[in-house]
Amino acid sequence: MESRQHPFNAAAFLSRNKISGARDKPGGDLEVTLNQVDNLLKGRTPARDVPMAAQFLVDFDILAARTALYGGDVTAVVTDLDNTARLLAPIHERAAAQLLVLAQALRRSAGILRLAPHQLPEQVILRLNGESGHLLRRLVTRAEHYKTGLWMRPMTPAARSPHEIVKHLQGNASDTCFAPDGRLLIVDNQRLLEVLDLAGGRPRQPFRLGAIEPTSLACDGTYAAIATRDGTIRIVELARGQRPPLVPSGPGAALAVAFVRPGILVSANTRGRLTSWDVAAGAEIGRIDIGDRTISALLPLDGDRILLGTDPETSTSPGHALQIWNLSAGRREATFGSHDWPVTALARAAEGGDAGSGGATGAAPDLVVAAANDQLSAWRLDDLSCAWRATREHVAFHSVRCLPGRAVVGDGIGALRLFDIHDGRELRRLAPHSGLIPAIASDPERRRLATVSYDQSVRVWDTSALEAAAPMRHQQEVTTLALTADRAHVLSAGKDGRVLTWDAETGEFEGELGGHAGWVSRIVPMPGAAAVSAGWDGMIRFWDLRQAGCSAAVRSDDPQLTQLAVTADGTSAVTAGAKGVIRIWDLVQRRVDSSGV
Structure with missing residues (x-):
């Protein structure tokens, strides 16, 4: 059940790309073209010819065609790259180094490509993304054009794996959430809103949101609201399409949106402004200025009360970075939550369920968990005292959701970390993604989570696999x-x-x-x-x-x-x-x- 934005078709490559003229000439297949590289390396003007040869060998069309011709066996390709790099090194060291990096990447992917040659674009992106050098950057850019767009049916209880990739995005994910009916919404930095029907329906065409980068997403089942860097809130009525955007007065990027009840949206920006909206009417219905502090996260509590994650205040060190506001009364009820860094993600502990640690059971406490750079903290809502803190050096926490007995946290390198909700002990660490995890969505009714990443993948998780105690063995080889x-x-x-x-x-x-x-x-x-x-x-x-x-x-x-x-x-x-x-x-x-x- 797979589709692609630009299907990778080996026959089409061989009929139209740069090496098509070499296939039918004496010498067989690609020998004539490879001889051209050899001639360039032996040319009389190496300063001009050698870079040309390197560009030829790291051309994605040629690489793809050769891989297809050899049935996915990249041995000959790797040998050519190694030999050419050795000859090239005294003349053009940087280009030679890039050829060696590509050769090593293909060695690591050789087993996969033998089984599935069509996976070449994905393997190039996986192995070379982030590598320096214009030759490799060009190769990755070209591979992106042929990247797989997967669509898989959702997990069943008999799924062999506790999580599945359900989608590859066109860009890096920015935020995700579940609609009440179970549809999964994702917005990415390509200004696209995807709506995925995890009941098995085919995905609809994504909504194109305009030119401004999205930062946050919320959905009440009827409307999706997308905050953007220029402060406007894009509105999509899921059944009918896009509506006119909501435009707050005053400057500031919008970093967070949340529905406090159906049809009533709250947005927050970098200038410390909370704005309430009647989405159906497209009208502002309330405004609160909390001072010159960036609001990065919103969490509705109950009724008209909402929790804000902000920059830490400067009057104390570490400063308070959490505030509770009553929207109807327009007044602040509390300031608490000491942190050195802005609180950028918030989650409320799941109610009831297994405590999940050491065999102990009991109702989950009424806590909120806050993520601020390398630190997590949990705060009791009844008295606003700190329940626990967890600090991880060289780790940046970007997203958090709570399950019964667990806080599930996504970090900057693609790992999910599970913490005991009662005492903050780290129970388990998984590495499902290869890039930052900006958001985690929770669908408690259907017992599933969704994680999205800068690696452009969307994964859906069976929450029972995460709520269970970590097995006393390795999760992978x-x-x-x-x-x-x-x-x-x-x-x-x-x-x-x-x-x-x-x-x-x-x-x-x-x-x-x-x-x-x-x-x-x-x-x-x-x-x-x-x-x-x-x-x-x-x-x-x-x-x-x-x-x-x-x-x-x-x-x-x-x-x-x-x-x-x-x-x-x-x-x-x-x-x-x-x-x-x-x-x-x-x-x-x-x-x-x-x-x-």
Whole structure:
């Protein structure tokens, strides 16, 4: 059940692209064209010819056609790239480096492409997005033109996976929400509003919202409201189409919208203004100025009360960044929630249900959870006291939703983190996306969540898979094992990024030390109760087995570390990266001794 914006058709490539003239000439298939590259490299004007050859080899049309001709076997393509890069390096080092990056990306995707050659556009985007160099950027841009647009039917209770990709967007997701009838709405930075019928219906054409970037989305079942950077609120009547936008008076970007009841919308902007709207009439019905503080998040509480996430006030440090306002009375009821950073996401704890930790049960407390950069906090609504805080260095929390017993939080690298709603303990970490998760939508009636990401994918989750206690095993393939120096414990790590410990004699699970933001490529025991690991997040992490946690972390200049070796005395290490760089490390000083060989 798949469709594409621009279907990738191998036959069409071979009939119309740049190499079509070479197929029927003597020498067979692409030999004539490849000889042209060889001639360029041996030309008399290398300063002109070599860049031309590099551009030829990193042309997406040629790459796609060759992959199709070879039945998805990219071995010959990789060999040509390696050989050409070697010849090219003395003449044009930057272009040669880009050829090597492409060759390595194709090696990593070789197994997938043998099974599914049509996945080439997606593999190019996955492996090369974010790489520097004009040749690779051009290749990714061209691959985007042929990117898959998936449409899959929703999960059933018998689904093999707890989550499914239901859509690939044309742009990076900005926000998402569920309509009361179960339809899923997503808005992206391409100014498109998608409305997905997860009951299995075919998706309708997206609504085009105009030229201004959207920032936030809300839906009451009849209307969808989309806040934008210029302050206007775009309105879509789901049954009939777009209506005239709502235009607040005064300057400021609109960062948040929320329906407090059907047909009544509240918008908030960067100049501290709350505006209430009658959407059907298209008219402003109320306005509150809270002062010169940006309002980044809105959460309706009950009746006319609404919770605001703002910049922290400057009179105290850390300043209060949460406010409760009564919209009818036009007055502030409370200011609380100390943070150093703006509160950009809010969620209210799900009512009732399993407490979900340590076998304890009970009704969920009446809490709100706030995300502010690297910190989560939970606040009791009855007395506005802090229930717990959780801080994660080098992590930015962007979205949050609550399930019974759980707070589900999306971060800036595509991970979902599950926290115990009662005490803030992190229970579980999953890595479903490869880019920032700006929004999570909740559909409690149908027991599902939706997550959207800058990787342009939309995933739907069975909430029971997230409410359950984390299984005492890895969620994905195990990539490395190690026996500790005293031979009492086994360390394991996998593609899910988690580092676990086990009793070496009984095999019983002992605990989770922590994790990487990507695959763990290697974990090595150190003298004493210590270990060191390297991963595809480019990090080297040091583990203290007595304290059962990470004692330090060092970032490498390599985006992905694929190998790690440690000397017997634990003072030095060697790492290798996906780009072929080998580095020597002083583990005592926790710094690199050799920048690369």
